[in-house]
Amino acid sequence: MTDSTAVDTSAPGVSPDRNANGGAPRNSGGTTGAGKAPSKVGDIAFKGISTLAAWLIMAILAGVAIFLILKALPAITANWSQNSELNEGPTAGWANFWAYSGPLIFGTLWSSLLALLMGAPVAIGIALFISHYAPRRVAGVLGYLVDLLAAVPSIVFGLWGIFVLRDFLKPLNDFLNSTLGWFPLFAGTQQGDGSNVISGTGSTILAGAMVLAVMILPIITSISREIFLQTPALHEEAALALGATRWEMIRLAVLPYARSGIVSATLLGLGRALGETMAIAMIVSPGLLYSFKLLTDGENPQTIAANIAVNFPIAGDLQRDALIGTGLMLFVISFAVNFIARWIVARTAPDARRRTRSRKVKTA
Amino acid sequence: MTAATDARAGRTSMPNALKSGHLPRWTELWILLGSAVLVGLIFIPLNYNLAGGLIVMALLYLVAIGVISRVVENRRQAIDRIVRALVTIAFILAMIPLVSTLWTVIANGIGQMNWSFVSQTGGSVFNPETLEVTQEPGALQAIVGTLIITGIAAVISIPIGILTAVWLTEYSRPGHAVRRIITFLVDVMTGIPSIVAGLFAFSLFALIVGPKAFSGFSAAIALCVLMIPTVVRSSEEMIRLVPNELREASYALGVTKYHTIIKVVLRTAFAGLVTGVVLAVARVIGETAPIFIAASFTDNFNANPFEGPMQTLPVLAYTGYKFPTTNPEASLQSAWGAALLLVLLVIVFNLIARIVARYFAPKTRR
Numbered sequence: 001m002t003d004s005t006a007v008d009t010s011a012p013g014v015s016p017d018r019n020a021n022g023g024a025p026r027n028s029g030g031t032t033g034a035g036k037a038p039s040k041v042g043d044i045a046f047k048g049i050s051t052l053a054a055w056l057i058m059a060i061l062a063g064v065a066i067f068l069i070l071k072a073l074p075a076i077t078a079n080w081s082q083n084s085e086l087n088e089g090p091t092a093g094w095a096n097f098w099a100y101s102g103p104l105i106f107g108t109l110w111s112s113l114l115a116l117l118m119g120a121p122v123a124i125g126i127a128l129f130i131s132h133y134a135p136r137r138v139a140g141v142l143g144y145l146v147d148l149l150a151a152v153p154s155i156v157f158g159l160w161g162i163f164v165l166r167d168f169l170k171p172l173n174d175f176l177n178s179t180l181g182w183f184p185l186f187a188g189t190q191q192g193d194g195s196n197v198i199s200g201t202g203s204t205i206l207a208g209a210m211v212l213a214v215m216i217l218p219i220i221t222s223i224s225r226e227i228f229l230q231t232p233a234l235h236e237e238a239a240l241a242l243g244a245t246r247w248e249m250i251r252l253a254v255l256p257y258a259r260s261g262i263v264s265a266t267l268l269g270l271g272r273a274l275g276e277t278m279a280i281a282m283i284v285s286p287g288l289l290y291s292f293k294l295l296t297d298g299e300n301p302q303t304i305a306a307n308i309a310v311n312f313p314i315a316g317d318l319q320r321d322a323l324i325g326t327g328l329m330l331f332v333i334s335f336a337v338n339f340i341a342r343w344i345v346a347r348t349a350p351d352a353r354r355r356t357r358s359r360k361v362k363t364a
Numbered sequence: 365m366t367a368a369t370d371a372r373a374g375r376t377s378m379p380n381a382l383k384s385g386h387l388p389r390w391t392e393l394w395i396l397l398g399s400a401v402l403v404g405l406i407f408i409p410l411n412y413n414l415a416g417g418l419i420v421m422a423l424l425y426l427v428a429i430g431v432i433s434r435v436v437e438n439r440r441q442a443i444d445r446i447v448r449a450l451v452t453i454a455f456i457l458a459m460i461p462l463v464s465t466l467w468t469v470i471a472n473g474i475g476q477m478n479w480s481f482v483s484q485t486g487g488s489v490f491n492p493e494t495l496e497v498t499q500e501p502g503a504l505q506a507i508v509g510t511l512i513i514t515g516i517a518a519v520i521s522i523p524i525g526i527l528t529a530v531w532l533t534e535y536s537r538p539g540h541a542v543r544r545i546i547t548f549l550v551d552v553m554t555g556i557p558s559i560v561a562g563l564f565a566f567s568l569f570a571l572i573v574g575p576k577a578f579s580g581f582s583a584a585i586a587l588c589v590l591m592i593p594t595v596v597r598s599s600e601e602m603i604r605l606v607p608n609e610l611r612e613a614s615y616a617l618g619v620t621k622y623h624t625i626i627k628v629v630l631r632t633a634f635a636g637l638v639t640g641v642v643l644a645v646a647r648v649i650g651e652t653a654p655i656f657i658a659a660s661f662t663d664n665f666n667a668n669p670f671e672g673p674m675q676t677l678p679v680l681a682y683t684g685y686k687f688p689t690t691n692p693e694a695s696l697q698s699a700w701g702a703a704l705l706l707v708l709l710v711i712v713f714n715l716i717a718r719i720v721a722r723y724f725a726p727k728t729r730r
């Protein structure tokens with residue numbers, strides 16, 4: 001299916017135009033001019049409407065940025081220490097907007113990074129399993145199963161994280177803290193008597209990031225799987241003919257070919273992790289602070305999205321504007337990540353190159 | 365002479381891939397069973413947890429297959445077998461949350477699945493005679509809200525998405541700057557965080573209508589931002605699959621371009637378009653954050669998308685857990701019920717998409 005898509009990409013864009021340009025004068029010059037006139041109007045109208053729809057995409061994207069900026073501006077420019085509204089509730093105790101969004105940006109990046117560290121290797125392993133190890137006949141079904149993960153609503157993962165994963169991880173938390181507690185990542189909260197306590201509820205950033213990792217699995221897997229399948233069959237066969245084992249074939253032929261694809265798939269997964277809201281908002285018990293500790297209650301950094309979800313219903317007008325301002329930061333960060341990922345894809349695998357590649361596979 | 369013997373000696377010392385030892389076919393299975401039995405013998409008497417046992421079993425298997433293959437075969441084969449085991453473990457690892465999640469939702473939500481939960485409006489009910497506030501289970505307000513909001517989003521997004529795909533595939537010239545930019549922006553747009561879409565809709569309506577601008581329509585606009593790019597992507601792919609000969613045949617008959625597009629191209633791609641659209645709906649129907657921001661939440665029945673907060677299934681699942689009423693147990697129960705309903709909806713939409721794709725696909729034969 002993917003292959004055929006790539007192959008068929010070749011023609012449709014080109015020829016209809018050519019045909020239309022060649023055909024139009026003949027129509028207008030024909031004897032049935034009166035009959036053609038309405039359809040010509042329809043032709044122009046339809047072209048106009050579809051062009052409008054395409055430009056609308058740009059307008060929407062610009063609109064998202066503009067309206068977020070307009071709404072957030074009062075809070076970004078306000079003097080937070082003097083403002084009575086910003087001095088209470090969810091935004092209390094910060095000197096200005098940037099000081100407030102700093103720990104949130106840190107938390108967003110940190111939790112996404114953790115999710116990526118846990119999720120990306122597994123996702124790429126699954127992609128390899130489906131594309132190169134699983135029997136051909138069941139590979140499609142297995143791929144569908146992984147895609148099913150993407151269909152599960154995030155709220156359901158949130159509930160699952162609270163009621164299943166938190167308890168499930170408690171023994172692991174204890175184990176990590178008792179054996180590796182000297183390492184800052186696995187340290188607990190410092191108590192008054194010098195002892196060191198980890199989370200009793202399991203609402204740790206580790207649990208949150210693990211749910212995030214599950215949620216970004218499908219996108220990384222499906223993109224890298226597609227790229228693994230595009231590896232030229234000749235390269236693979238050449239490696240096997242030289243006596244390479246399957247893993248050596250993958251290392252020699254598949255991975256070098258797919259390297260940029262893996263990078264961009266990982267970045268797209270990162271983009272997905274940055275914006276995930278509900279799972280983090282429900283599972284993690286956060287604080288607005290900079291902390292790398294994985295196993296604590298309340299010493300987990302908060303993410304932008306979860307902070308908005310938690311505080312939006314209780315916030316006043318100006319506080320809402322501040323939250324929208326942090327949303328704008330999230331928009332900028334995820335836009336940048338997606339931009340870079342897509343740029344890598346577009347630069348390394350333009351339509352033309354992909355087309356010739358897959359065609360070569362077909363003829364080989 | 366000496367060179368020849370040296371060469372022969374060299375040859376014998378180097379393992380010949382064709383003649384060297386090879387593990388019997390079912391060795392891997394036997395080693396797996398062996399490590400399972402071993403772990404069982406050690407862990408069950410100690411009453412240790414299952415997950416720890418499985419992890420130790422996997423490690424045991426990896427070490428055993430590595431060592432045995434290294435001894436019988438060679439280092440390269442050993443690495444190959446270890447990698448094979450690792451990627452299989454990765455796949456199994458991903459299936460655990462899927463199965464566990466679905467099982468949890470079904471097990472917790474099945475108790476709620478009855479006609480009254482689906483057909484009545486839930487929430488706190490005040491009984492004036494006993495002066496008691498009781499929690500009535502019910503999700504009708506959320507079901508109606510979900511259907512209305514998703515419906516509006518679909519009605520707006522589908523034409524825009526398909527027309528954009530038509531423009532990209534049929535009208536724009538390949539390599540044209542605007543086409544490249546729009547394709548790129550659509551790709552980037554698929555990565556917009558859902559909560560940002562919700563904030564956008566809220567800001568839009570707050571600036572136009574006023575500060576308390578929660579409405580179902582606002583949530584639908586938020587979902588549109590998320591839905592349009594997925595519709596564009598899938599439609600574009602499907603339209604590209606239409607064989608070019610069909611277009612050429614149509615043009616050769618003197619049919620105008622827009623007739624060709626509507627009567628030939630879109631009709632041929634119809635099944636694919638429907639599949640893509642249904643999948644896009646299934647994707648946005650489970651969105652929580654944007655609806656929560658733009659439509660807020662309520663226990664009241666509200667079927668007017670232009671006025672006041674609206675409840676939806678994902679938001680009911682969230683608020684049932686996060687903002688429990690006087691009876692937290694009942695709130696949680698309705699949260700699970702809503703979650704199960706939502707999962708069922710998503711599954712139904714996915715099934716519809718697959719059925720449409722399977723049974724209506726070979727349109728090209730006509």
